[in-house]
Structures are given as C-alpha cells and as structure tokens.
Amino acid sequence: MRSIEELVPRALQADADGLRAVEATRLARWVVDTSQPWWRRTPCAAALAGRVPEEWFAELSARAQDPQDTTEVRIAVLDVLSDRAELLPWLRHEDRRGESGHGMREAVLRARGQLGDRSAAPELATVAFSDSLRSERSGGSGxxxxxxxxGVEAIRADLGVxxxxxxxxxxxxxxGAGEDVADVLADPDPRVAFAAQEYMTDPGRVRAYLAEAPTVDAKLWAAFALYRLTEDLDETRALYATLGSPRVEVPGLDEDVRRAIVHAYAPWGCTxxxxxxxxxxxxxxxPPAPVDQEAQLRRAVAALTAAGLAPQAPVPVGEYNQQGDGTYHVILCGETEVFVSTLGPFVTVTAGDESPAREALRSAGLRWIDPWDTTQVTGLHVYYFGGRAPRSVDTLLFHWQD
Structure with a gap:
C-alpha cells in the first residue's frame, strides 16, 4: 500500500483514485492531524466521500467548525459531512455569516441546501448568481x-422575484425542469437576460420569439442567442439592421477608439x-485592421530616442509586472513609463513627466490617450481586479490583470 506522502507528493498533485483505495480510518487520521500540511489533508478529506467512519465524525466535525484551521480543509470536510443533520444548528448560526475564509460561506450554504434547509434558498440564489464559477456552482448545487x-414549485415559492x-x-x-424560458430574454437586468439566452438551444424557437419579443432589448438578446446557435453572420446583421443598429452612445468616445475597444472585449470578453x-x-x-505591434513599437522607440528620452526596450506588461497579462507594452524612459497599446496606435504615460513623451509619440503618428481622461465606456462590463463594471477608456486600452 502506497503511503499518503506518495499519493500526495506536493500541493495540487493528489492521486485521487489512489486515495479512494486507502482505508477510511487512515485517511481520517490524516485529516484531523493539524500538524500535517493542508494540501495533503484536503484531498484526504475529499477521498472520504460516502465513507466517513462514524467513530471519526466528532473529530472531523471539529475540523470543519474550527475557524483557525485552513479553509480548504474545512470546506473539504464539510462537503463529506453534508449529509449529517447534526451540523444544521452550527450551519444556521448567525456567526456563519461572518466566515472570512475564501469559499467558506458558500460551502456552508451548499451544505444547508444539501441538508434540506429551505430557509437557505434566497442566499443560495445570491451565491448562484455570482460571477465566480466556484460560487455559482456552490449556489447551484445547494x-x-x-x-x-x-420539488421545483416548492423552492420557487421560497424565492421572490x-x-x-x-x-x-x-x-x-x-x-432544469425543461420549461421554455424565452420570456426571460425580456428581463430588465442584462445578467438575467444573458443567462436566459444561454439556455436557448432551438434556433426555431428563438426566431419565433423575435416576432413576439416585447422590447428592443429582448429582441437584441434573441438575435444574440440566434447568432450563438447558428453563427449565421448574414442573418444576425440583417436582424441588427432591422432593429436600427442600436448602440450605447458614449459622449467623447472617438470612433477609432470605440471600434478597438468593442472588438477587444465584446461579444465574449465582457461580463x-x-x-x-x-x-x-x-x-x-x-473589426479594426490587425495591429503590427513590432512596427508600432519600433516607431515609438525611434520617436522617444529622437526626443532624447533614452527609451529601454519595450516589455509586455505581464513581463514588466512579473505576472499576469494585458493589452500593452511598457517602454521605460528613466522614471517615465510609456504604455503602447496592442489594440491600436494608442499610447499614454502613467508616471513621470508626460509632455516630452507625448509630443514625441504624436509626431510619430501615434494616438495620445490622456491618462487623466475618466470617460467611462458605459454598459460594457469588463473584469478588472475583482470588479465587473464599466471601465474608463485608458483602462480598456491599457488593461492589465494579474
């Protein structure tokens, strides 16, 4: 029999099948031993699914309830104990609302759902509506x-609208019950309507709904769902034109910048x-013409060099920040950071004296983006450091995410 150390040699490298073959009492011993690394205890806990030794329930339960233990271990233990009604008083206690471990609150709610606690339905709905896939799955599972x-009707009765x-x-x-949900394309909240179009699977039903959709937005969602299902660009463009090609107008947003942004983030890169x-x-x-990034960077470096700013070699923003990725390169000129967008001929400066760089880059035919311009691209929600909301022009053209 292989040792636990062999089955879990390091973090995120557990042999799940091998662990399931290990005796349950042996696994439980590892789970409750807080001197062992959390990344070994967690897969050991998961391997107890459906076979928790009764004599170890109390100690395992104590691990799930201990706020000083590692969150990953607590969640894994709670998942395998989610058929134990004895946990309900603890799960429903008001202190659980203050759980700070990442994912712990969602795990508590999921367990309440699995134990049949109907009072958890509204909070589970909130969690299931999250943009976080982990949270969405927890809420949906509950x-x-x-x-x-x-039954469906009983739980729907527990939820408002x-x-x-x-x-x-x-x-x-x-x-989930197989009902036609086309009417939800008219929901006033775009997050709900977007979810509804994802459930549409029959192009014929979508076309039929287009004739009866009560609002322009509902028709747009139907047209988008139809495109997703058929990828028929001619049909989608014809529908869009029939509706008047409606746009979200953003005062102060130039057309070349708009085109670069919309084709960088929509239809799928937005939230x-x-x-x-x-x-x-x-x-x-x-879409705009593809950007010759190498040629654009050469122009920028040449212009900065001619202006006497001694530019360093351009570096992709992910490399510059030593993590993540983004839509621009950084050219360091002393203490001045010059950003050159990968979305088009757009440049800006975010540190140091911007004036010399601005004039040099403009002379090279590059488009200067004011770093202090707070123009918001309304209605276009983009993920940025935990938030999902409209962003400013400079954030979208020069976007970095770690």
Missing amino acids: LDALVERY ARPEDRAAHLRLRA RGTDPRWRLEAVCTE
Whole structure:
C-alpha cells in the first residue's frame, strides 16, 4: 500500500483514485492531524466521500467548525459531512455569516441546501448568481439539492422575484425542469437576460420569439442567442439592421477608439452585465485592421530616442509586472513609463513627466490617450481586479490583470 506522502507528493498533485483505495480510518487520521500540511489533508478529506467512519465524525466535525484551521480543509470536510443533520444548528448560526475564509460561506450554504434547509434558498440564489464559477456552482448545487428533496414549485415559492438573483434562480429551476424560458430574454437586468439566452438551444424557437419579443432589448438578446446557435453572420446583421443598429452612445468616445475597444472585449470578453448593444455591435461591425505591434513599437522607440528620452526596450506588461497579462507594452524612459497599446496606435504615460513623451509619440503618428481622461465606456462590463463594471477608456486600452 502506497503511503499518503506518495499519493500526495506536493500541493495540487493528489492521486485521487489512489486515495479512494486507502482505508477510511487512515485517511481520517490524516485529516484531523493539524500538524500535517493542508494540501495533503484536503484531498484526504475529499477521498472520504460516502465513507466517513462514524467513530471519526466528532473529530472531523471539529475540523470543519474550527475557524483557525485552513479553509480548504474545512470546506473539504464539510462537503463529506453534508449529509449529517447534526451540523444544521452550527450551519444556521448567525456567526456563519461572518466566515472570512475564501469559499467558506458558500460551502456552508451548499451544505444547508444539501441538508434540506429551505430557509437557505434566497442566499443560495445570491451565491448562484455570482460571477465566480466556484460560487455559482456552490449556489447551484445547494438549490438543486433542495429541488430534489422538495420539488421545483416548492423552492420557487421560497424565492421572490424582486431581486435579479431571485429571477435568475427561477430561470435556472425552470430550465432544469425543461420549461421554455424565452420570456426571460425580456428581463430588465442584462445578467438575467444573458443567462436566459444561454439556455436557448432551438434556433426555431428563438426566431419565433423575435416576432413576439416585447422590447428592443429582448429582441437584441434573441438575435444574440440566434447568432450563438447558428453563427449565421448574414442573418444576425440583417436582424441588427432591422432593429436600427442600436448602440450605447458614449459622449467623447472617438470612433477609432470605440471600434478597438468593442472588438477587444465584446461579444465574449465582457461580463454578464454588459448591454446587448455592445455584443451585437461587435458581431455586426467590421473589426479594426490587425495591429503590427513590432512596427508600432519600433516607431515609438525611434520617436522617444529622437526626443532624447533614452527609451529601454519595450516589455509586455505581464513581463514588466512579473505576472499576469494585458493589452500593452511598457517602454521605460528613466522614471517615465510609456504604455503602447496592442489594440491600436494608442499610447499614454502613467508616471513621470508626460509632455516630452507625448509630443514625441504624436509626431510619430501615434494616438495620445490622456491618462487623466475618466470617460467611462458605459454598459460594457469588463473584469478588472475583482470588479465587473464599466471601465474608463485608458483602462480598456491599457488593461492589465494579474
């Protein structure tokens, strides 16, 4: 029999099949031993699914409830104990709302759902509506468990419709029951309507709905769903034109900048809260010409050199920040950071004296973007350091995410 150390030699390298073959009491001993590394204890806990030794329940339960233990271990233990009704008083205690470990609150709610606690339904709906895939799965799993126990109609009755997350939960439950959910394309919240179009699978039904859709937004969502299903660009463009090619107008946003941004982030690089007009604009309009990044960087370096600014070699932003990725290169000129976008001939400066660099880059035919311009590209929601919201022009053209 292989040792636990061999089955889990390092973090994120567990032999799950091998662990499931290990005696349950041996695994439990490792899980409760806080002197062992959390990354070994966690897969050992997961391998106890469906075979928790009764004599180890109390100690395992104590690990799940200990706020000083590692969150990953607590969640894994809670998952394998989520059929134990004895945990409900602890799970429902108001202190659980203050759980600070990443993913712990979601795990608590999922366990409540799996134990049949209908009072958790509204909070599970909130978690299921999250943009985080991990949270969405936790909330959805808890709701599914409640539905399996009580039925769709009972759980729908536990949810209101005032909040977008409640309506999204109704949508999930209806779609899971095989109902037609085309009417939800008219939901006023774009996150809910986006989710509804993802559930559309029949192009014929989408076309039929287009004739009855009550709002322009609903028609746009239907057109977008149809494009997703058929990839028929001619049909989508014709529908978009029939609707008047509606756009989200952004005062002060020049057309060349707009085109670069919309084709960089829409239709799929934006998040669920994005207005459908941006998504259809990206599908139905021609993208800008591809950027010759090497030639653009050579022009920028040559102009900065001619201005006596002694530029260093351009560096991709991910390399410059030693992590992540983005849409620009950095050229360091002393203490001045020059950013050159990969989305078009756009440049800016975010540190040091901008004036010499600005004039040099303009003379090379590059488009200067004011770093202090706070123009928001409304309706286009883009992920940026944990947030999903409209961003300023400079953030979108010079976007970095670690």
